[in-house]
Amino acid sequence: MPELPEVETVRAGLERLVGQTINNIEIFDPRVVRTELPLAGREITAVRRRGKYLWFAFRDGDALLAHLGMSGQFRIGGQSKHERVRLDVGGQTLSFADQRMFGKLAFSPGGAAGPAEISHIALDLFDPALDVAQLAAKIRSKRSAVKRVLLDQSTVSGIGNIYADEALWRSRLHYARPASGLSTAKIRELLRAAKAVMAEALEVGGTSFDALYVSVVGEAGYFERSLAAYGREGLPCPRCSRPIVREPFMGRSSFLCRKCQRPQ
DNA sequence: ACTATATCCTGTATGC
């Protein structure tokens, strides 16, 4: 499931297309395309990201916005299953593939600096413009369960189920603890943990459970072996050796250590 | 303002 580290790995891989011009576009499955894609003749001047969204900024100020959803992939050159859109970019083939069809592409007029379509998406933890003190205060103002707040992309973006569970495990917090019941210091610890775990994942190319997430050249990430809680039901907690359990929350699975992460 | 649920989608795993 591409979250911030995986999307950033993809974004970095796409940077090699900067300076190239889109020559041709083929749409094999219109379901992944939200808008018309008038891309021919556009020169890519940057590839940017906020949270789990990324966009190609064009010299003329417009942009192509993309979200990978559950299984979206950008691939340069190589073959890909489930190819939905194919672009010729400066003579190279850029494919957008997506098995589960939750990914989306959209043309964003004037969106080069920041697409209006994602104005509701909050800054992520790696954004230099992020005010951490302000974010901590915002989180503390919410009575919702802390994991719900972590996953709310309009509060802080980029965190999905995997890194939410890992951040909560690292900071010894139960997913259902009300955010408003946490001290500011604890919230800042949680944010530091979330940023740290995502930075470590980014170092090794993200987390790949299967072939659904790979880099633009088809490489898997290696962070799965470093996960402490997510996907580790029945395996020992790396801190206290008690078995990690899986519990349903928000229609998803939450993985946690019942000893380290008390509901209170 | 907050919370819960359904929806989109397909490959894989499991149950009978």
Added chain:
DNA sequence: TGCATACAGGATATAG
């Protein structure tokens, strides 16, 4: 072996 069901889940719409 085969058929049915559950599951993975990010974003959004809708209902309460």
